[in-house]
Amino acid sequence: MIRVDSVNLSFSHEGEVNQVLQGISFAVKAEGSCAIIGPSGCGKTSLLFLLAGLLQPDAGTITITGSPRTGTILQHYGLFPWKTVVENIGLGLQLKGEAKDRIGARVEGLLAEMGLTGFGRHYPAQLSGGMQQRVAMARALAIEPQILFMDEPLSSLDALSRERLQNLILQVWRDKRITTILVTHSIEEAVYLGRQIIVLSQRPGRILQIVDNPGAGSREYRQTEQFFHNCNQLRRILKEEDHGPEA
Ligand SMILES: Nc1ncnc2c1ncn2[C@@H]1O[C@H](COP(=O)(O)OP(=O)(O)OP(=O)(O)O)[C@@H](O)[C@H]1O
Numbered sequence: 001m002i003r004v005d006s007v008n009l010s011f012s013h014e015g016e017v018n019q020v021l022q023g024i025s026f027a028v029k030a031e032g033s034c035a036i037i038g039p040s041g042c043g044k045t046s047l048l049f050l051l052a053g054l055l056q057p058d059a060g061t062i063t064i065t066g067s068p069r070t071g072t073i074l075q076h077y078g079l080f081p082w083k084t085v086v087e088n089i090g091l092g093l094q095l096k097g098e099a100k101d102r103i104g105a106r107v108e109g110l111l112a113e114m115g116l117t118g119f120g121r122h123y124p125a126q127l128s129g130g131m132q133q134r135v136a137m138a139r140a141l142a143i144e145p146q147i148l149f150m151d152e153p154l155s156s157l158d159a160l161s162r163e164r165l166q167n168l169i170l171q172v173w174r175d176k177r178i179t180t181i182l183v184t185h186s187i188e189e190a191v192y193l194g195r196q197i198i199v200l201s202q203r204p205g206r207i208l209q210i211v212d213n214p215g216a217g218s219r220e221y222r223q224t225e226q227f228f229h230n231c232n233q234l235r236r237i238l239k240e241e242d243h244g245p246e247a
Contacts, residue, residue: 002028002051002147002179007060009046010204019204020046024060026198026210030146033173033180033216035194037187037234039241043205044183045075045151051181052149064147068179071145073153077136079124085111085135086120092143110138114168130161137165141172147179148172155185166192167219174217187238191230192222199237209237 009021020043028034036044049055050062052072071092079088089110090103098106111117114134124132133153140148150169154162166189173180173193184190190197197211211234215226 001030001063001065002181003061003063003065004051005061005063007050007057007062009043009050009055009057021050021057022204022206024205024207026196026207028179028181028196030065030179031177032196033194034182034196034198035190036181036183036198036200037185037190037238038200038205038208039202039238040185042200042203044200047200047205048149048151048181048183068146069143070147070149071140071143072149073136073140073151075151075153075155077124077132079132079135079139081124083123084120085116085122085124085127088124088135089138089142091139096143106142107138110142114138128161129156130158130165133157133161133165134168137168137172141176144176145178147181150180150182152183152185154189162189169193170217170219187231187234188222190234191227192216197230197234199234199241201241208241211237 004024004026007021007024010017010019024047036047038044046055050057052070086107089107093103093106111120114137116131116134119127154165157165170193182193191213193216195213195216197213199208199211201208211230213230215221215224221227
């Protein structure tokens, strides 16, 4: 369980305080899937960084029950260009001090799972965006996280690769029974991948609404009336935030 209670965050620059998040409270239960959406600059990445423990709030608390292993996929993949695919994927395991042969076996398994067999010795620059994204996902999954934090992981992909990787995220969430927290700009992606959708206001980000979306979790969901209904609901909330209520 992840619990966020009355969290505020601001950044200071040359004496000027920039309030980024205000009074954020919500909870995500274990094995839940949560999507965070909102206008550009509203603090989505900052909120994800807070959850992942990469930033500390000015006020309020973030509590994560137990000491779960966490994996993080940052925007633009965060791969090391001077390391091969195998070295990138094995990095977390290496940092944990795992034995070389165990790392080798685990990385081989992940290469196969992600459809990257044969590309282990390539460098990131030699791969397409979709393949780099799968490497980033394999690296995050290598340590068998119980919570997976993802910051717009699919934003730079073409429509088909994006759909394939959305299905992969769905499959990982279901098969490995992990908790996923996904920051996205895409309404459809939020509704497809988040059983709970947190909609943030313009900066300073406050919670406009938490949309329950219990139907998410299967490939078929995309074709259902409920899916379209929830996409429209999100669109309405975001539009109102952008322009005020529609005439
Ligand atoms: N390390 C930092 N120092 C100062 N200001 C920062 C820092 N990180 C983020 N900000 C500011 O905080 C605000 C929110 O940024 P953040 O990246 O969290 O928003 P976002 O909703 O993820 O944006 P986008 O959708 O465009 O990716 C922005 O105004 C940004 O300039």
